[in-house]
Every structure is written in C-alpha cells, then in structure tokens.
Amino acid sequence: MTPSDEQDTTGFQGTMAAPPDPEPPQDLGFGSVVGGARQQRLLNRDGSFTSRRVGSGVLSYVNGYHALLTTSWPRFLGMVTMAYVAVNALFGMVYVACGPAALRGLGEGEMGGAFLRAFFFSVETFATIGFGAMYPVGVLSNTVVTLESLIGLLFVALLTGLVFARFARPTAAVMFSDIAVVAPYQGRTGFMFRIANSRSNQLMELEAKILYSRLDGQGRRYDQLRLERTKVVFFPLSWTIVHPIDDASPLRGKSYQDLVDEDAEFDILMSGVDETFAQQVHARSSYKPNEIRFGSRFSNIYNPVSRDGTISIDLSRLSEVEHAPLDGEGYAHTQTFRHTGHFTQFVPPPAGRPGTDGR
Numbered sequence: 001m002t003p004s005d006e007q008d009t010t011g012f013q014g015t016m017a018a019p020p021d022p023e024p025p026q027d028l029g030f031g032s033v034v035g036g037a038r039q040q041r042l043l044n045r046d047g048s049f050t051s052r053r054v055g056s057g058v059l060s061y062v063n064g065y066h067a068l069l070t071t072s073w074p075r076f077l078g079m080v081t082m083a084y085v086a087v088n089a090l091f092g093m094v095y096v097a098c099g100p101a102a103l104r105g106l107g108e109g110e111m112g113g114a115f116l117r118a119f120f121f122s123v124e125t126f127a128t129i130g131f132g133a134m135y136p137v138g139v140l141s142n143t144v145v146t147l148e149s150l151i152g153l154l155f156v157a158l159l160t161g162l163v164f165a166r167f168a169r170p171t172a173a174v175m176f177s178d179i180a181v182v183a184p185y186q187g188r189t190g191f192m193f194r195i196a197n198s199r200s201n202q203l204m205e206l207e208a209k210i211l212y213s214r215l216d217g218q219g220r221r222y223d224q225l226r227l228e229r230t231k232v233v234f235f236p237l238s239w240t241i242v243h244p245i246d247d248a249s250p251l252r253g254k255s256y257q258d259l260v261d262e263d264a265e266f267d268i269l270m271s272g273v274d275e276t277f278a279q280q281v282h283a284r285s286s287y288k289p290n291e292i293r294f295g296s297r298f299s300n301i302y303n304p305v306s307r308d309g310t311i312s313i314d315l316s317r318l319s320e321v322e323h324a325p326l327d328g329e330g331y332a333h334t335q336t337f338r339h340t341g342h343f344t345q346f347v348p349p350p351a352g353r354p355g356t357d358g359r
Helices: 003-010 032-036 064-070 073-097 114-126 139-168 256-261
Strands: 103-105 134-136 174-176 180-185 188-197 203-215 220-224 231-234 238-245 265-274 279-287 292-294 296-298 321-323
Touching: 064 139, 073 114, 073 139, 103 114, 114 134, 114 139, 134 139, 174 279, 180 238, 180 296, 188 265, 188 296, 203 238, 256 292
Parallel strands: 180 292
Antiparallel strands: 103 134, 174 188, 180 188, 188 238, 203 220, 203 231, 203 265, 265 279, 296 321
C-alpha cells in the first residue's frame, strides 16, 4: 500500500462538487488557506493548534467549564483563589455599605479598618466557619448573610465537582523525543522519533499516525506516512516509531534543505487506551525541519540489567542521539525494533543457569 493510498484513513477528506480525482486533496481540517500559508507550524509541540478563531462574541466560543478542566493546575488554583478573594471582597463592600451598626463585636481598630473587618466576616460566612467575635445585627445584614451562605454552598459544590472531574478525566502523558532523526534502517534510511509514557500507569493498544505536510508549488500537500508498525499492544518502556524511506516514500531523496524549502512539518497523532480508566486517550505533537537530525540515531536508553533480571530505561536519555553516517556500512542492517543499535545481545545470559554453558 502506498502512502497516497493510506490518506483516506485520516477521515479528514472533504466533499467536492466535481467528481473526485484519483488522489483527492487533503487538508486535515486546517483549510486550504491555512494549508497554503507559510507559517511557523500547524501544530505546536505540546499538541495545541496554532490557528485561532476570532471575531465572535466571547461567550460563543469560550466554555468556562472546559477551560477549567483543561487548564494547568497552577493556573486553576490561581483562578480559584482569585475568585474566592473577589467574592469575599464584594460581600465585604456590601457589609460596609450596610452601615457601621450592621456588624457587632470587634471594632474596626482591632480588625485593620472597616473594609478588612467586613472582609474577614465575609470569609467566616462564605466558608460556613461560624461567627466568633463578630455577628450580624438587623434584617439587612442578616439578609446579606443568608444570600452569601447560599452562594458559598454552591461555590463549594461546584469547586468539588471541578476538582473531581480534573482528577477523573483521563489524559495521555506521552513524552516525545525533542528531535526526530533520519537514520540508517534495514539497508536504507528511516524517519524516526522516540516516545515513552511519563506516568506510572499503562497505555494499551497504542496507535501512531504521522502526517507529512509540505508545500508543493500548488498548495499544501498531506501524506500519511507508512510506518514499520502502526500499533503496539503493550507500551511498558519506549517505542521508536519508524517510517522506512523506501522507493514508495514521499521522503525519498529529500535532504534537510529540501524540507526547509517546502516548509515541511510532520504532525503526530497517538491514540491508545488508558488502562486505569479503560478509556481512549490521545496525544499530539509535531516536528519541523530544524527539529530533525540527518545522519544521527537515538542513543541507548536502556540501563544495565539489574541482578534480578529487570530491564529498565532512563527517560532522561529519551532525546539523546549519536552520529550515524547514512552511507556507513556499520549500520546498514539495523533490524526492526533495534533502532538504537544497542539492543542485540544486550541481556547477557545469567551465570550459573543450566544451559548457559552451551551444553
């Protein structure tokens, strides 16, 4: 199957009024204008898209719930803290507006002023801590306390749900090597990058897709690259994903300068099943020409085998490479799943085990 035959599996093919060509153009959903423009990249390394939608009302495309679920933990905690302080400051101003007789107990001098006194009273009410040295007096102040208590209960309920949803939402934490390489592979060359799972959980049925995007003079062209293996059932350590550059590959004969001239980009989509949640998760990334090394291979990522026979990898070496001349004979027969060149006979036979002495 040629790479052009595999393009239809992306699911991004648009409809056309005219009869379809033998090889319909693909734009992966970016559109012909974005695809034809020369820009920094279509897909950021962290998986986010560079294109933006503007011109609509803020509420038409900003989903507060989705934003609170997907934002980082530091930003989420910062937003919650700001909302908590803002709500209590607002009610503090309301208590001040109710007059000096609305609150009894500790005086303004003991609490740092009228506003701070009302602010701390609001905190006690909002968090249902209970009143100590201060308490409301009169119908107006008690009405405000009633309203704030209701809002406080709703705030705590919503915050609890958000925190639970953030912990319960399955996501993939796939580590992509900082660079990709074009290295010797089975007598030819191959485009490769390396991935690993940065979490202690397990990903099953992990599948990879590489979309090769470039300008060809008439617009932006997309090809799904044929891989040595598109899926692995288990993913306990690392996986070097390889596109063999053979006669049918669109990368055949391409140099680094060729990739620069055609504004090439390699968009990566990973999908698999999170074993903990039994749900499918996704991860995205991309590589531009300045992130690709020609004539290099990935260095050994395996640690020495432990005394009990356990094999482990060092994730800090995920992006390390070493020189590997593309025309060298020493690497001409790199075998499948031995892309580091170090895995062959890596595990020595344990001493003293029957049969290890050749008999």
